[in-house]
Amino acid sequence: MSNVRTVAIVAGVIAAIVASAYLVGHHLAPDTARERTARTVAPATGAARPVAAAPKPPIAPAPPMAAQPITGPGRPPLPAERGGPFGSRRTTGTTGVALTFDDGPDPSQTPQALAMLRRYGVKATFCLVGVNVRAFPGLVRQIAADGHTLCNHSWEHDVRLGVRTRAGIRTDLLRTNQAIRDAAPGARVSYYRQPGGAWTASIVAVSRELGMTPLHWTVDPQDWRKPGAGSIASTVNSGTTRGAIVLLHDAGGDRHGTISALRSILPNLGRRFQLCALPPGIDPPRMHGREWPLKLGQI
Numbered sequence: 001m002s003n004v005r006t007v008a009i010v011a012g013v014i015a016a017i018v019a020s021a022y023l024v025g026h027h028l029a030p031d032t033a034r035e036r037t038a039r040t041v042a043p044a045t046g047a048a049r050p051v052a053a054a055p056k057p058p059i060a061p062a063p064p065m066a067a068q069p070i071t072g073p074g075r076p077p078l079p080a081e082r083g084g085p086f087g088s089r090r091t092t093g094t095t096g097v098a099l100t101f102d103d104g105p106d107p108s109q110t111p112q113a114l115a116m117l118r119r120y121g122v123k124a125t126f127c128l129v130g131v132n133v134r135a136f137p138g139l140v141r142q143i144a145a146d147g148h149t150l151c152n153h154s155w156e157h158d159v160r161l162g163v164r165t166r167a168g169i170r171t172d173l174l175r176t177n178q179a180i181r182d183a184a185p186g187a188r189v190s191y192y193r194q195p196g197g198a199w200t201a202s203i204v205a206v207s208r209e210l211g212m213t214p215l216h217w218t219v220d221p222q223d224w225r226k227p228g229a230g231s232i233a234s235t236v237n238s239g240t241t242r243g244a245i246v247l248l249h250d251a252g253g254d255r256h257g258t259i260s261a262l263r264s265i266l267p268n269l270g271r272r273f274q275l276c277a278l279p280p281g282i283d284p285p286r287m288h289g290r291e292w293p294l295k296l297g298q299i
């Protein structure tokens, strides 16, 4: 009896092994066939590729820098964005990153910043202080001639300008714009940045009335506190994302750390983003409320 059962079990095991072997073999066969097919197809595809690609223009010569610029003649102003304090602009609204330099021009440090920007082929935005514009008009002309965008930063860096009367604010901003245009005839001043970021509803409204976009920022390495080039570079390089506006200073004190940090910031951000001057246009005007519609470029 037990012999019969043993024979039956052994027979069952043998049957299972045979079946498994068949299945394994069956399973392997298509793989091998697929592999063979793939091997034979690959050369065919390779052979066909040059024929298919031949009519297309060569792709390699188009450099990555040939991306559509967001600034320059004939380009539209930035899309509306009012995420900063009191509705000021906080980002570029595009994938481009904008470097901004405040408090100049400075007779020693502005030329160094300009030289670094020239070396890396980067356009930026300079927020100018009226008294410095009056003192160094040649540098304002140089900034404009290099293709950078100009921004009003008040007549004498008045952090309390925002709490003055609207008439007082208006006089200050107009005086500064006039000094910039006297220094660089034909220059457009389409941005205003409030010293200290001390925005108020009044100063935002007046800058808009004068055709300027109130310009805040996204990334602030606090370079005016002189934390050292390493700290400035690391804050900017790690904190910058697409659409960021980066706040830097080329004047208003010893900016040696900022100038040194540019040796890291310019190549680092240049590899990862499109660095661009803010376009010399303004946000589309609101057509409601107490604001009047302004023509693009109106100052």
Ligand SMILES: [Zn+2]
Residues within 6 Å of the ligand: 102, 103, 153, 157, 195, 196, 252
């Ligand atoms: Zn400033």
